[in-house]
Amino acid sequence: MSSATVNERERRRAERRLEKQRAAAEHDLPRSMRPSAAVKVITVVVLVVALFYFLFPIYWAIIASTKSPSQMVGTNGMWFAVGLGDLPNAIASNYATLLGWTRGNFWRWVLNSLIYSGVSAAIGTIAAVMAGYATAKFNFRGKNAAIGVIMACMLMPAALLTIPQYSIFHSLHLTNTMLSIIIPCCVSPFGFFLGRVYAQSSVPDELLEAARIDGASEARIFFTIVLRLLAPAMVTIFLFLFVATWNNFLLPLMMVSSDTLKPVTLGLYGMVSLATFTDRGALMMGALLGVLPVIVLFLGLQRFWQSGLAAGAVKG
């Protein structure tokens, strides 16, 4: 773990340095190069308008989650229907409605989503890193063919596989089980790609040589040295797999039919697709509570996203 924290500290330091350079660059620019006031204003306006576009639906959903069906139609969509003092009551009543519509299963669905995403991301990350490391550092027969096939599958529309996957799982009597969602979500060609790129760039050959000369077995090298070096990369891959599973809709829609096995996306879809459904405010509350775990992951681990995307961008 210590090497990871050292890396982290260095990264932060480098980031800060870059930030300073940026600030300095602006001051050092010759007068003719400095952005004019007009350019500055236009840029800020563009940025703010774009921000409004991206955040407005989320803001609206937060407001809507406190409203009853009649308030949804009758009151200003941009602000709460009741005074701030009455807000806790409005929230409580929508929360009760939400639990009623979901037959008390709402938190069960969130838990299911957490299990599906967490387990498949954990298994998928280890598998992807192993495969990435193996193809980056060892030569074996058929290696290039294997890489080619996996890369081709990265470009393949994955949803098209869901139907045959369903048939296979069905014939194995595995549909409508947790495994039917976890197993397909464990495999990610993109995860493999990232694992390979990271293993190529951050596991030095000299280190492996030294460990081999010291008599370490390949398994020991992998688990004690390589995994540690790749720890930051693994967080990135884990995040991508986690979100991909959390957001997957078609797979659970096909695989799972019991109420208690549904992930939260499927549960919410079940609510909107009912013809009699009217409690849109309560649904918005469910939607917000259902995405909360992912948002927390996002904000907490933001820089891992960037490093993952950077690897994809530079290599691509």
Add this chain to the structure above:
Amino acid sequence: MAPFAILFAFVFILPIGWAVYSSFFRQIAEGGGAYGGGKLVNKFVGLQNFQYAITSADFWTGVGHVLVYTVIQVPVMIIAALALAMVVDSFVVKHVTGFRLGYFLPYAIPGVVASIIWVYLYNGQISPIVKGLAAIGINVDFFADNVVLLSMANITTWTFTGYNMLIFLAALQAIPHDLYEAARIDGANGWQIAMKIKLPNVRGAALLAMLLSIVGTIQLFNEPQIMATADPGISKSYTPMMMALNTSQGTLTPSGDGPASAIAIVMALIAGVLAMLYTLAERKVNE
């Protein structure tokens, strides 16, 4: 390598094989009659399933929807993402972290939830957008037949623009800063630097993002499926992916895995051809 290989074979290779195999079969009731009541048996039907997919008007309407959608949505999203990345990367504005985070946030919202929120925002009864536009004399119906595809495209754009922006931003930040300094000494202004240095350097990233976006839109499913709960005009075969799902679940005839697999395979082939054409065209342009 082995664990990944086994999982990979089970989740990717086996289903592909299964899809190809089952596409030559069709489930029919024993005894021949449509309502024969006999038990279902698999019958080898040769290329009939493919013939059905290729000659089905619904299928090609669906393909048409997806193609129009791709042609509009992907360029708009990539150009917007590129433009935002350039602006965020420029030295014009300080403190861009907040903007970056705000743009990326929609990616954290699952497609289903994003679609539900937007469907409500398109709804004339409750949407502040529709009401606001009506108040200034513009009446829009986001579910009108010729608008609904754009409404869907907007949902996808909203979700993925920030994601692509981060990819481009990463590529932009990998450009060595000496290049900018050299250009400045040669008298280039900010606009010229953006067009002549930054743009060519993110071309690789843009190509990859474009390709992955095209592949993504080929399997368009979540948005129309959710929109269909609010708009009866969206049929069960609105996109090929919806058609394949409903065929395999028996809500469209002929039903079963065979015809569904045939649809999936034809779509995969179309996706492959599109991806290849795109790469070739890009290479030609580069030369």
